[in-house]
Amino acid sequence: MEHNKVRINVFHTGQVYVDPSVPRGEKNPFAFTGLFRDKSKRLWLPVSAYLIEHPQGLVLVDTGWNTLVRTEEKKHLGYASISDRARLPEGEAVTEQMKRLGYHPSDLEYVLLSHMDLDHTSGLSMVKEAKHIMCSEEEWKDTKKFPIRYKNYWKETEIERFIYEPSHYGPVNRSYDLFGDESILLISTPGHSHGIFTVQVRNSGKFVLLIGDVGYMRASWEKQILPGIVADKKAEVKSLEWVKKMSEQEDCVEILANHDQEVVPHVIEL
Numbered sequence: 350m351e352h353n354k355v356r357i358n359v360f361h362t363g364q365v366y367v368d369p370s371v372p373r374g375e376k377n378p379f380a381f382t383g384l385f386r387d388k389s390k391r392l393w394l395p396v397s398a399y400l401i402e403h404p405q406g407l408v409l410v411d412t413g414w415n416t417l418v419r420t421e422e423k424k425h426l427g428y429a430s431i432s433d434r435a436r437l438p439e440g441e442a443v444t445e446q447m448k449r450l451g452y453h454p455s456d457l458e459y460v461l462l463s464h465m466d467l468d469h470t471s472g473l474s475m476v477k478e479a480k481h482i483m484c485s486e487e488e489w490k491d492t493k494k495f496p497i498r499y500k501n502y503w504k505e506t507e508i509e510r511f512i513y514e515p516s517h518y519g520p521v522n523r524s525y526d527l528f529g530d531e532s533i534l535l536i537s538t539p540g541h542s543h544g545i546f547t548v549q550v551r552n553s554g555k556f557v558l559l560i561g562d563v564g565y566m567r568a569s570w571e572k573q574i575l576p577g578i579v580a581d582k583k584a585e586v587k588s589l590e591w592v593k594k595m596s597e598q599e600d601c602v603e604i605l606a607n608h609d610q611e612v613v614p615h616v617i618e619l
């Protein structure tokens with residue numbers, strides 16, 4: 350790989366199933382299920398993670414499922430196993446996919462947690478040798494405030510917190526510049542949770558947005574379909590409007606939602 354290139358590996362690290370009949374939070378967690386005809390098949394959604402090979406270091410965005418779900422799914426999910434199920438086929442764990450590319454967890458400069466929901470943090474113990482593991486200060490505070498929503502997978506992991514800085518990026522003009530050169534920006538896009546961010550990866554005049562759970566699929570921003578779990582509805586509407594605006598920019602290569610069934614694992618080179 351040329352040394353000034355950036356490569357984003359889009360992984361599927363298993364799948365998540367949420368039973369739509371179990372109400373959780375303020376609203377039906379998967380309010381969009383009406384869109385799917387065959388519920389029994391289509392409610393298994395991919396759980397993505399992204400490995401960014403960047404000139405400044407190796408960066409992982411979210412962790413996907415822990416290999417523990419293969420043998421002790423219920424125990425690992427805890428109370429969430431009432432409504433959620435986790436599936437992680439052999440070879441799909443984030444560390445297994447990294448290994449195929451020749452990487453070990455200790456090669457990771459950063460693990461960025463878009464937000465702290467269980468399908469994004471379950472695999473933390475597998476990548477704890479990373480040099481830095483980070484989430485936003487606001488998200489961290491919410492894990493204390495809402496212990497029912499957030500399962501503590503970070504007991505033995507040191508999580509660093511960053512504070513969003515005022516900027517001209519995003520729906521609320523706040524972001525965190527990871528390397529100080531705007532090549533990887535963590536852009537505050539609140540709604541699904543308070544501290545959640547979108548990752549903007551920019552290189553050679555083009556950018557990719559990894560929006561996490563700001564939307565579950567392309568239709569989320571194209572048709573304003575809100576995720577079922579929303580901590581701040583007004584903010585969520587604004588965040589999706591911003592994603593839509595970004596999608597119309599000429600230098601936008603791709604926008605990826607974490608649980609989009611239309612997305613297949615692939616590699617993006619910028």
Ligand SMILES: [Zn+2]
Pocket residue numbers: 466468469562607608
């Ligand atoms: Zn999720």
